[in-house]
Amino acid sequence: MKITIASLLCGILFGLGLAVSEMINPARVIGFLDIAGVWDFTLALVMGGALAVTAIAFPLVTRKSHPLLTEKFSLPTRKDVDIELVSGAVLFGIGWGIAGLCPGPAIAGLASLSPSVLLFVAAMVIGQLISPKLALLLNKKN
């Protein structure tokens, strides 16, 4: 129960951060990605602000023997760069560039009850569901 509540509160703080930073707004994101237009560097400040906190605090936190509410840290261990990673990042980049929405802002944006955001999130969920099948195809070709 404690874990669930802690996660809920972290989600709230994260969602508030996305709204306060306006990353929830596709116009802000596209404004950053559009380097040939009137460049809006807000996203760089958001990323920089977040990274300043995580880059300093993460090493301090992982020095602990275990997290406060669970028995052990569950961190990704892979270090290899494979075709899935790169092709996934390419596909994500195209989708992000078209709509100006990535998973966090899209999900938080559901709070607006905007049908457009709902449509995007529904498509994103379907994309996640069919992704493993496409990954199988990718592996067969290699």
Place this chain on the structure above:
Amino acid sequence: MVEPNIVGGLTGGIMIGLASVLMLLLLGRITGISGILTGVINWNREEGPPWRLAFIIGLIAGAFIYQLVIGPLPLEMQAQGPWLILAGLLVGIGTRLGSGCTSGHGVCGLARRSPRSLVATVTFMAVAVITVFVMRHLLT
């Protein structure tokens, strides 16, 4: 011309960073939103403890609280109809195939100096810039 939101950007960024640090400190987890979403979708098949669903609900609740306290969410859609569906599909497929998105690879992975996250972040940033250039300046 749109002015950059300096105060909001930095404040919001720090909040996002703090939320990610708290997730690591309390739950020992990386705040990768696409991965958390995958966990919610695969509720029955993979380990799907309620913390993932709680985080997703929290994300929406955070934006909802903003609406209640501060005002309407800034939301200017840049794509419509079929383009939104295509973009959503690509984001869903790509984030699962590439094991992460802006939060997991960008905010958390770079802080952990993960080589995979560095490659992924540089790739999706560059591809997104090219995509916007093609859509805004070549196709229109």
